[in-house]
Amino acid sequence: MNYWRWIVTDLLAIVRDKAIALTLFGGVLFYSVLYPLPYIHQVATEQAVVVVDLDNSSLSRQMIRYADANAQVAIVARANSVTEAKAMIDRDEAKGILLIPEGFRRDLLRGKQVTLGFAGDASYFLIYSAVVRGLTTAGLDVSGQIQLQGLLAHGVLPAAAAKQVAPIALNDVPVFNQGLGYPGYVVPGLFLLILHQTLFIGMGILGAGQWRQTGYWQQFSPLTTVCLRVASFTLLYAFFSAFYIGWCFYAYDVGRQASLSQVLLLMLPYLLATAAAGMAFSTLFNRRDLPTQVMLLTSMPILFVGGFVWPLTLIPEPLIWLSQLVPAIPGMMAMLELNQMGADWQQIMPQWLQLWGLCVGYLLLAVWGVRRRQQALSAT
Amino acid sequence: MRALLRRELRLLKQDNWQLALISYIPLLGFMLLWWLFSAGLPRQLPVAVVDQDHSSVSRMLERSLDASPVNQVISFTSQSEAIAAMRQGDVFAMVTFPYGLRRELLLGQQPQIDIRYNGQFLLVGKLLSSQLSLSLADGLRKLSRQSLIAHGVPAKLVAPHIEPMTTQTTALFNRNTNYVGFLVPPILVALWQLLAMLIFANALNKELKPERWQQSYQVGWWPIIAAKSLIYLPILLLHGQFMLALLYGYLGLPAAQLLWLLPVQLCLLLSVGLWVATIFFLLADSARVISFCTALFAPAFAYMGITFPTAEMPELAKLWRLLMPSSHYMEAQISLVSYGNVALMWQQCAGMAGFLLLLLPAMLLAYKRRPQNVAAGVGEPTS
Numbered sequence: 001m002n003y004w005r006w007i008v009t010d011l012l013a014i015v016r017d018k019a020i021a022l023t024l025f026g027g028v029l030f031y032s033v034l035y036p037l038p039y040i041h042q043v044a045t046e047q048a049v050v051v052v053d054l055d056n057s058s059l060s061r062q063m064i065r066y067a068d069a070n071a072q073v074a075i076v077a078r079a080n081s082v083t084e085a086k087a088m089i090d091r092d093e094a095k096g097i098l099l100i101p102e103g104f105r106r107d108l109l110r111g112k113q114v115t116l117g118f119a120g121d122a123s124y125f126l127i128y129s130a131v132v133r134g135l136t137t138a139g140l141d142v143s144g145q146i147q148l149q150g151l152l153a154h155g156v157l158p159a160a161a162a163k164q165v166a167p168i169a170l171n172d173v174p175v176f177n178q179g180l181g182y183p184g185y186v187v188p189g190l191f192l193l194i195l196h197q198t199l200f201i202g203m204g205i206l207g208a209g210q211w212r213q214t215g216y217w218q219q220f221s222p223l224t225t226v227c228l229r230v231a232s233f234t235l236l237y238a239f240f241s242a243f244y245i246g247w248c249f250y251a252y253d254v255g256r257q258a259s260l261s262q263v264l265l266l267m268l269p270y271l272l273a274t275a276a277a278g279m280a281f282s283t284l285f286n287r288r289d290l291p292t293q294v295m296l297l298t299s300m301p302i303l304f305v306g307g308f309v310w311p312l313t314l315i316p317e318p319l320i321w322l323s324q325l326v327p328a329i330p331g332m333m334a335m336l337e338l339n340q341m342g343a344d345w346q347q348i349m350p351q352w353l354q355l356w357g358l359c360v361g362y363l364l365l366a367v368w369g370v371r372r373r374q375q376a377l378s379a380t
Numbered sequence: 381m382r383a384l385l386r387r388e389l390r391l392l393k394q395d396n397w398q399l400a401l402i403s404y405i406p407l408l409g410f411m412l413l414w415w416l417f418s419a420g421l422p423r424q425l426p427v428a429v430v431d432q433d434h435s436s437v438s439r440m441l442e443r444s445l446d447a448s449p450v451n452q453v454i455s456f457t458s459q460s461e462a463i464a465a466m467r468q469g470d471v472f473a474m475v476t477f478p479y480g481l482r483r484e485l486l487l488g489q490q491p492q493i494d495i496r497y498n499g500q501f502l503l504v505g506k507l508l509s510s511q512l513s514l515s516l517a518d519g520l521r522k523l524s525r526q527s528l529i530a531h532g533v534p535a536k537l538v539a540p541h542i543e544p545m546t547t548q549t550t551a552l553f554n555r556n557t558n559y560v561g562f563l564v565p566p567i568l569v570a571l572w573q574l575l576a577m578l579i580f581a582n583a584l585n586k587e588l589k590p591e592r593w594q595q596s597y598q599v600g601w602w603p604i605i606a607a608k609s610l611i612y613l614p615i616l617l618l619h620g621q622f623m624l625a626l627l628y629g630y631l632g633l634p635a636a637q638l639l640w641l642l643p644v645q646l647c648l649l650l651s652v653g654l655w656v657a658t659i660f661f662l663l664a665d666s667a668r669v670i671s672f673c674t675a676l677f678a679p680a681f682a683y684m685g686i687t688f689p690t691a692e693m694p695e696l697a698k699l700w701r702l703l704m705p706s707s708h709y710m711e712a713q714i715s716l717v718s719y720g721n722v723a724l725m726w727q728q729c730a731g732m733a734g735f736l737l738l739l740l741p742a743m744l745l746a747y748k749r750r751p752q753n754v755a756a757g758v759g760e761p762t763s
Contacts, residue, residue: 123686
C-alpha cells in the first residue's frame with residue numbers, strides 16, 4: 001500500500017463508519033443551519049413597553065408617540081399605576097415600563113427639571129438594552145424639541161438655536177459589524193469552533209475503533225501514520241472549511257475583509273494544528289462513544305474563553321494561558337482579526353506562528369501516542 | 381428491583397467516565413464557567429483616544445472619559461495607530477477629538493466628535509457606545525454650565541436649561557446589570573442539560589452488549605429504566621440544586637422564589653430522559669446515540685431566548701426551541717426567580733408535558749428492536 005492508497009483507505013473508513021459520517025457530514029451541515037437559525041433576524045426590535053402616564057397632558061402624549069415611533073419599542077398598554085405595570089411585567093406581558101410623572105408638562109413649562117422613569121426586564125439583556133436605548137432616544141428627542149422651542153421663544157435664530165441645543169455633535173458609529181447584528185457577532189468564531197470540535201470527534205471515534213485491532217494503521221511507522229491521517233483529515237476539512245468560510249459567510253453576510261490567499265494561508269496551519277491535536281487526543285481513547293462526550297463538554301468553555309463573546313481583559317489570566325494550548329483559540333482570534341476586522345497579515349503573525357508551534361508540538365505527542373498504541377497491540 | 385439496582389451500581393462502578401460525569405465533572409464545569417464570567421461588571425475596557433486638538437476642552441473631555449470605571453483611556457498620537465489597534469482588538473472603541481474642536485465650539489459652529497466602537501465584539505461594543513456618550517455628555521454639560529452662567533443665567537436655572545428632562549433607568553431583576561446574573565444561569569443550565577443527556581445515554585448504552593440486550597427484553601425495559609432513573613435522577617437533581625445554591629446562595633444573585641424549582645428541574649430531567657430513550661431505541665449503537673443526542677442538545681443555549689429574544693426568532697427556530705427541554709425550563713426559572721410568579725412558572729413547565737408524546741415512538745421502536753428468539757409477549761417493553 002502506498003501513501004495515496006493509505007489516504008484513500010482512511011477516507012473510506014471515515015465515510016463507511018456511520019457514527020463518524022453522522023458527526024462529520026451530518027454535524028457540519030446541520031450545525032451550519034441550526035446555530036445561526038435563531039439569529040437570522042439580526043436585531044431585537046419592537047419590545048413591548050407599558051406606559052404609566054400620570055400626567056395625561058399634550059406633552060406626555062407626545063412623549064408616548066415618540067416612544068412608540070421608535071423601532072426598538074412598541075407601546076402595548078397603559079397602566080394606571082406603577083404597581084399595575086409591574087404586575088404586567090411579572091405576568092410576562094411587557095418587557096419595559098415608561099413612567100411619566102405627574103406635573104410633567106407643568107414643570108417643563110415652568111422651567112423646572114423633570115425626571116422620566118424607564119425600566120426594563122434585565123433578565124434578558126438584549127431586550128433590556130433595546131428598551132432603554134429606544135426610550136432614551138425618544139426622551140432626548142422630546143427634550144431637544146422643548147429646548148429648541150424655548151430658545152426660539154426667546155428670540156434666538158433657528159440655525160443658532162439648533163447648535164445651542166447640541167453644542168458638539170457626537171458621531172457614534174459601530175465598525176466591523178456595522179448593523180450590530182447577532183449572526184455577524186457569533187457566526188465567524190462559532191463556525192471555526194464547529195470545524196475544530198467535529199474534527200476532534202471524527203479523529204477520536206476513528207482512532208478509538210482502530211487502536212485495539214490490527215489494520216491498515218499499523219502499516220507505516222508512527223510518524224508516517226500520523227502525517228498521513230493528518231493529511232486525510234486536512235483534505236476532508238479543506239472542503240468543509242470552504243463550505244463554511246466561503247459559502248456560509250456569504251450566505252449569512254458575515255464580514256469578509258481578507259483576501260482569499262490570506263484566508264488560505266491562515267486555514268492551513270489551523271487545520272493542520274487541529275488535525276495533529278485531534279490525532280494526539282484520539283490516542284487516549286478506547287471507547288468509541290467517549291470522544292464526542294469530551295468534546296461536547298469542552299465546547300462551551302472554549303467558545304467563551306475565545307475572547308469575542310466575553311472580553312479577554314475580564315477573563316481570569318490562568319484560564320487564558322491554559323486556553324492557548326487549544327488550536328481553536330488562536331485560530332478564532334486570528335480569523336476574526338483578519339477577516340472580520342480587516343487586520344494586516346503582520347498583526348496576526350503571532351497567532352499564525354502559535355498555530356504552527358501547536359502543530360509541531362501535537363504532532364510529536366501524536367507520534368508518541370501512536371507508537372505506544374502500536375507497541376501495545378504487538379505485545380498482545 | 382433490588383437486584384436490578386445492585387446490577388446498575390455494579391455497572392456504574394466499572395465505568396470510570398460515568399463516575400466522573402456524576403461526580404467531579406459537573407462541579408468543575410459549573411465552577412469553571414462561573415469563574416470565566418466572574419468579573420461580572422465590565423470595567424477598564426481599553427478605549428483609544430486620538431487628541432488632534434490639544435486644547436483645554438479636549439483634555440477635559442478626555443479626563444471625563446477616563447473618569448468612567450468602564451473605560452480605560454489609551455492615548456494615541458495618530459489615527460492610523462489607533463485604527464491598527466482597533467483592528468487587532470487591543471482597544472474596543474476609538475474617540476477622535478478633531479483639530480479645531482475648541483475653536484469651533486467657541487465660535488458656535490458645532491464641531492463633531494467621532495466615536496467608533498467595535499460591533500464585532502457586540503457585548504463590549506454596545507456597552508462602550510452608551511458609556512462613551514454618557515461620559516462625554518457629562519463633560520459637555522460642564523462646558524455649557526460655564527457658558528450659561530457667563531451669560532447671566534441664574535445658577536438655579538442652569539440645570540433645566542441644559543437638560544429639561546432627565547431620566548432614571550431601572551434594570552429590573554438585575555439591579556446593577558451584572559453579567560453573572562444574566563449569562564451564567566442559562567449557561568449552567570445548558571451544561572447541566574448536556575450532563576443529564578450524557579449520563580442517561582451512557583446508562584442506557586450499557587444494555588447494548590449482545591448478551592445484555594436479550595436479557596433486557598426478558599426482564600422488561602420498564603424495571604430496568606426505573607432502576608436507572610432511581611440511581612441517576614437523584615444525583616442529577618443534586619447537581620441542579622448545587623447549581624442553584626452556587627448562583628442564588630453563594631453568589632447571592634437576586635431570586636424572588638426558589639422553592640418550586642425542584643419539581644421543574646425534575647420535569648427537565650424526565651424530558652431529557654425521554655429524548656435519550658427514544659434516540660437510544662432508534663439507533664441502538666453507543667457512538668451513534670451519543671452523536672445524535674449531541675447534535676440535538678448542543679445548540680440548546682442559542683435557543684433559550686436569553687441572549688437573543690425568542691420573539692425575534694424565525695418561526696422555524698421557534699418550533700425547534702419547543703423541542704428543547706431547556707427552553708421551557710429556562711422560561712419557568714425566570715418566571716419564578718425574576719417575577720416570582722408561580723402560576724406562570726407552571727404554565728411554562730406545562731409545555732414540557734408534550735415530551736410525553738415521545739413515549740409512543742420510544743415504545744414502538746423498542747418493540748421493533750426485540751430479539752427474534754425471545755417469545756412475543758415477554759419481550760414487549762410494556763411487560
